Amino acid sequence: MKEMLQSLEDRVVLLTGATGGLGEKLAMDLAAAGAGVLLHGRSPTKAKAVIEKIAETTGNPQLGYYNAEFSSLEDVRRMAEDIRADQARIDLLVNNAGIGPGRRGEERKLSKDGYELRFAVNYLAHFLLTHELLPLIRASDSARIVNVASGAQQAIDFDDVMLERNYDGRRAYSQSKLAQVMFNFDLAEELAETGISVNCLHPATLMPTTMVLETDFFNATVDSVEKGAEAVLHLAASSETSGISGRYFEGKTPAKADVQAYDQEARERLRMMSRSFAGYIDR
Ligand SMILES: NC(=O)c1ccc[n+]([C@@H]2O[C@H](COP(=O)([O-])OP(=O)(O)OC[C@H]3O[C@@H](n4cnc5c(N)ncnc54)[C@H](OP(=O)(O)O)[C@@H]3O)[C@@H](O)[C@H]2O)c1
Numbered sequence: 420m421k422e423m424l425q426s427l428e429d430r431v432v433l434l435t436g437a438t439g440g441l442g443e444k445l446a447m448d449l450a451a452a453g454a455g456v457l458l459h460g461r462s463p464t465k466a467k468a469v470i471e472k473i474a475e476t477t478g479n480p481q482l483g484y485y486n487a488e489f490s491s492l493e494d495v496r497r498m499a500e501d502i503r504a505d506q507a508r509i510d511l512l513v514n515n516a517g518i519g520p521g522r523r524g525e526e527r528k529l530s531k532d533g534y535e536l537r538f539a540v541n542y543l544a545h546f547l548l549t550h551e552l553l554p555l556i557r558a559s560d561s562a563r564i565v566n567v568a569s570g571a572q573q574a575i576d577f578d579d580v581m582l583e584r585n586y587d588g589r590r591a592y593s594q595s596k597l598a599q600v601m602f603n604f605d606l607a608e609e610l611a612e613t614g615i616s617v618n619c620l621h622p623a624t625l626m627p628t629t630m631v632l633e634t635d636f637f638n639a640t641v642d643s644v645e646k647g648a649e650a651v652l653h654l655a656a657s658s659e660t661s662g663i664s665g666r667y668f669e670g671k672t673p674a675k676a677d678v679q680a681y682d683q684e685a686r687e688r689l690r691m692m693s694r695s696f697a698g699y700i701d702r
Contacts, residue, residue, distance in 0.1 A: 424656040427454035431559075432655075433502065433509050433552070434458055435489075435545065436516025438465040440628030441567065444648040445513060445655075447473050452656070455481035457506070459498070459516065461488045489516055489544035490530035492697065499551030508558035511655055514545040514599070515567040519630025521588035534696065535581040537588075541595035546602055547697045562615045564606070565654045570621035570669060572597040572677040577688055589636055600667055600680045601689050607665030616664040618654045622647035623670060646670070 436442040437458035460466040487498035530539030556562045573593035603619035623642035650670045667676040
């Protein structure tokens with residue numbers, strides 16, 4: 420049976436990576452529930468098609484689009500500025516955009532700023548975006564932030580954060596996803612007194628989305644995109660999770676993340692490094 424969601428009428432949602440897969444499904448579900456949905460994507464053509472489909476299916480006219488290539492921190496910062504110029508508040512931020520593990524033997528790639536690509540797109544871009552949008556999130560009376568992480572998590576090697584040695588796409592993906600979880604726990608502590616909840620999750624296992632279908636690391640899909648979307652909505656809008664913050668879930672169940680996520684010293688190292696990359700402190 421479908422879970423009861425809190426009313427999303429007049430709520431403003433920003434969803435990264437809404438041009439396909441889980442993000443597109445979430446955009447559809449949130450629009451169907453009456454929310455104003457701001458879709459982020461890097462392809463205006465894909466975004467236009469998704470928005471047309473959602474508008475036609477749901478009849479909800481409150482749909483917006485913001486463009487940014489997340490491998491560029493400058494682009495992320497510019498998108499946040501655009502959003503701040505247009506919007507008075509954000510009630511729900513879902514950090515969902517991501518690149519999967521890629522194909523076996525694929526070469527290491529760098530972001531426009533010279534960081535390992537998966538670390539940059541899956542984690543660092545969202546670190547910057549979330550901080551840049553905090554004034555709008557604080558303007559909501561009951562905001563939620565959901566970080567779409569993964570059960571694929573691998574401890575960050577602080578001697579080789581950018582994976583310069585023995586590059587492997589699966590390791591790059593897993594490290595970036597654990598970085599997201601560590602950021603989630605930090606941010607929840609930082610915002611503890613504000614009423615803003617910050618939770619992260621493994622949405623579902625091997626959903627048939629682009630990032631899974633394009634990889635040769637796996638040879639089967641397991642869960643449906645619908646199942647993943649339900650798990651995200653459980654954290655994003657269910658009364659069952661109201662007031663819960665700083666937690667990691669597997670699907671709808673509270674779970675333990677990789678042990679490094681609870682290591683304050685490791686989190687401090689990642690936080691300082693990220694603040695420096697984002698330009699918040701001098702290098
Ligand atoms: N699929 C799974 O089984 C699974 C399992 C656990 C966790 N997850 C997580 O779920 C989230 C959604 O993934 P998905 O499975 O829906 O994958 P997907 O279908 O490949 O969607 C990824 C989304 O991220 C966007 N994106 C990728 N690179 C980008 C960049 N450089 N700049 C801006 N946007 C970018 C994509 O845009 P384009 O459409 O332009 O490529 C797309 O909208 C990810 O965070 C992933 O780690 C997925």
